[in-house]
Amino acid sequence: MIASAPREPVQAPPVVTEIAAGRPVRAVWENEAGGLTFQVGLGDARQFVKWTPHGSGIDLAAETARLRWASAYTTVPRVLAEGADGTATWILTQGLPGRSAVDDHWKRDPKTAVRAVGSGLRALHDTLPVADCPFDWSAEKRLERVRARAAAGRIDRAERHPDLRHLGTVERALGLLADIPPAERLVVCHGDACAPNTLVADDGTHSGHVDLGTLGVADPWADLAVATWSTRWNYGPGWEEALLDAYGIEADPERITYYRLLWDLSD
Template identity: 65%
Template structure:
């Protein structure tokens, strides 16, 4: 499946119902690994509960510590609670102003949305201090992890983009062995797909969500995926606008490298 709003009825996990304490609960997002995000309550006490099943491989602790660090520098969700039981793990965060860049309103206004995503990503990269960041998302670390998972038979090339599938796992790893020189090190979002930018009523970016992979890396690790996601979410032809909004010229070699590396991710 592709991440997005749930396509069918969702059973609310017991822990989420307990956290809601009688307040309204609405499922708003489902990811490829079975994780769910719920909107709970209404303003001014509205919050979001992210839940992951125990066998999903999702580690919400990683996102908790990253959010707790990043919130001092840029608009990201404030952590309210985090925990786990035998049925899964959860992360509760305060609501932020704005809607996802792939909400119906913004999908109908792709020029506004893509501009906001590009400007928001640049602002995130400018705001988060590399020297103070304790987390890494470096290509070398990600490649080492991909090699470990490949050796365990845990890399599935059938899930890759069609352009990458003919390479196969061994050839893809060989291509990735030559890491491009850094253009500029920044604290990357780690999942810079369009849905993770929030847009305010004024059409400008307002915050970022889903920072479970945040860490220091070349900025093209984020830019390659942000531009790629414009095609997934708005159709072809929007990559240039995002790069213009960010303020950088295209770099096809780095984009190809980081997109292939993304496909080999967990």
């Protein structure tokens, strides 16, 4: 799902205005499903409201559960409140130190940002306990969703990422995905390891992770394939190897292709 900073002014929903209680409100992120994230307040006291309309397909309850579990082991946003009304669901979280790795400050210094993303992802994988994780993000489970989407006619080859269209028809892509590469190890994956979801402190080190709505146990390449891919979108070509170096691993072209295809067909 494509997401970015809003390009046009965004009117805050009433619930966000109510939560703000007179504090400054600024829309900082939106996705193609209509979901919005608002910063409320300023500085170290800032909070964030993630708001998503009913019918968007985004499960904020799932994200809340994952944030609460992961917060016992690593730095993720602390959930302060959650709720729903007739139009949408929302969660309120406490802000974390640092700026998104795709903040303009870090886009001017991609070397530092990319290393923070790679090392931050490695720290996340090494820290979160697989044995205690109740969430599954395995290729097997995700492939079930892809097959259901294909059966419903919801996968359009023309909408697939240009990097992957050469793999052919939807039927051929499903055939490729059926051959799941064996995992050399399992970790608790972020689930959306694109660069924007790593926060970077002023000293250039990673300071936390956000947007963990699909966190779960999987092959680490499920995260790495997407994290490296996202460096192209956010910083331009030439940064994939730097991210893998910071993580401490060599490229695995087979798994990278597999998990990018699975990602592309999952949305």
